[in-house]
Amino acid sequence: xxxxxSTTPPEARLPLALTLGDACGIGPELIVRAFAKGEAEGxxxxxxAAWLAHTARAMSFTPDSSRPPVVALDDLAQWQSAxxxxxxxxxxxxxxxxxxxxxxxxxxxxxxxxxxxxAARDALAGRVAAVVTAPIHKEALHAARVxxxxxxxxxQHLAGGVPVRMMLANDQLKTVLVTVHMALRKAIDAVTTDxxxxxxRIAHHAARAWGLRRPRIAVAGLNPHAGESGLFGDEEARVIxxxxxxxxxxxxxxxxPYPPDTVFMRARHAPPEHPGAFDIVVAMYHDQxxxxxxxxxxxxxxxVTLGLPFVRTSPDHGTAFDIAGRDVADPASLxxxxxxxxxxxxxxxxxxxxxxxxx
Numbered sequence: 001x002x003x004x005x006s007t008t009p010p011e012a013r014l015p016l017a018l019t020l021g022d023a024c025g026i027g028p029e030l031i032v033r034a035f036a037k038g039e040a041e042g043x044x045x046x047x048x049a050a051w052l053a054h055t056a057r058a059m060s061f062t063p064d065s066s067r068p069p070v071v072a073l074d075d076l077a078q079w080q081s082a083x084x085x086x087x088x089x090x091x092x093x094x095x096x097x098x099x100x101x102x103x104x105x106x107x108x109x110x111x112x113x114x115x116x117x118x119a120a121r122d123a124l125a126g127r128v129a130a131v132v133t134a135p136i137h138k139e140a141l142h143a144a145r146v147x148x149x150x151x152x153x154x155x156q157h158l159a160g161g162v163p164v165r166m167m168l169a170n171d172q173l174k175t176v177l178v179t180v181h182m183a184l185r186k187a188i189d190a191v192t193t194d195x196x197x198x199x200x201r202i203a204h205h206a207a208r209a210w211g212l213r214r215p216r217i218a219v220a221g222l223n224p225h226a227g228e229s230g231l232f233g234d235e236e237a238r239v240i241x242x243x244x245x246x247x248x249x250x251x252x253x254x255x256x257p258y259p260p261d262t263v264f265m266r267a268r269h270a271p272p273e274h275p276g277a278f279d280i281v282v283a284m285y286h287d288q289x290x291x292x293x294x295x296x297x298x299x300x301x302x303x304v305t306l307g308l309p310f311v312r313t314s315p316d317h318g319t320a321f322d323i324a325g326r327d328v329a330d331p332a333s334l335x336x337x338x339x340x341x342x343x344x345x346x347x348x349x350x351x352x353x354x355x356x357x358x359x
Contacts, residue, residue, distance in 0.1 A: 013042065014129040015079045016341050017119035020047030021134025023095050024108045025319025026329040028055040031134060033331040035068040035087045036061065040338055043132065044079045046115040049089040056087075059327045076127055092118045101325035109140030116151065120158040123310035130311035130345035131155075132337050135319045149181045152305055155312055164307035165202045167280075168293040168316060169340070170300040172268050174280045175289035176203045187285040191222055191235065196243035196282070203280050204252045206306040210344060218263050218278040219244055219256030220288060226259045240284075254282075264292035299332035302340045311345045313337040 021027025032055055034040040045052060049072035056067045069086045073079060082088040093111040119131045133151050148154045156164045167176045178199045179187040200217060207215035219240060223233035240257045247254040269276030283289025293301050301316025315333035323329055
């Protein structure tokens with residue numbers, strides 16, 4: 001970033017809340033591996049200490065590494081007293097011992113939700129700096145009668161229904177979605193001028209909080225070739241362009257709508273050969289925005305919920321039931337999520353006069 005950024009001193013930082021995720025998936029293995037690699041310092045796991053200890057014992061390690069000890073905390077304030085390298089766990093749930101790894105279980109879904117709820121509560125109260133969520137399984141949530149399709153909707157509800165947007169990001173590309181988990185037919189109807197404008201405001205506000213003085217936001221069209229002057233649809237002229245015009249009148253550096261088959265390539269930041277032309281791309285629907293980021297490497301992708309009153313990040317993959325319990329899951333995306341949570345929760349501020357942005 002070219003802007004000057006100041007951050008909160010390390011000693012003043014609060015812990016990161018790291019939720020267990022679905023215990024039947026790869027989340028517990030990823031957490032143990034991240035701590036073993038020394039990449040989860042400052043995190044407190046919201047989950048079950050006994051389950052994590054069992055996971056650590058079952059995992060194989062290279063000869064030059066050790067299984068990190070699991071420490072159950074009586075309360076969150078004890079996190080700094082845990083031995084260096086240990087996994088501090090705030091015991092939110094007690095999982096049944098007969099859970100079968102790699103299988104959908106309502107009990108695991110209920111436990112995952114309880115951990116998310118506790119972490120969000122502490123984030124809203126200012127007791128943790130950010131929330132990092134391990135993967136959950138939608139079918140397990142449904143079996144547990146949790147009526148939300150994913151983390152984004154759960155956290156939005158827990159934060160009081162504030163407008164939020166999902167961003168998928170890595171070092172090369174950041175995309176923010178106007179619509180998320182819904183059928184494509186419904187998503188098209190949900191792409192309204194107000195929805196696009198709100199997405200632009202949220203993305204702009206978030207990027208300024210990261211330290212970008214004037215974030216460059218590209219807006220993808222909905223139709224092929226961005227409608228080709230109305231030949232393939234009129235949503236670009238009728239719905240999207242008015243939102244961009246209003247955003248620009250508010251001081252937001254938004255442009256487009258651009259053909260969706262090329263705008264992501266233009267935004268990709270891979271210096272020195274390919275500096276990105278934009279900082280963020282606003283995409284109209286789930287797969288339009290997520291496929292480009294995931295193609296660049298699922299292992300480095302991070303899901304960020306924008307608009308919440310706290311920082312929330314998550315790995316860019318699911319529970320991977322097919323490999324759960326085999327100790328072959330790659331913790332790279334979880335580690336990337338932890339790193340991004342640290343970066344964003346350091347509360348950077350742009351030096352100079354801040355700009356107003358309505359969200």
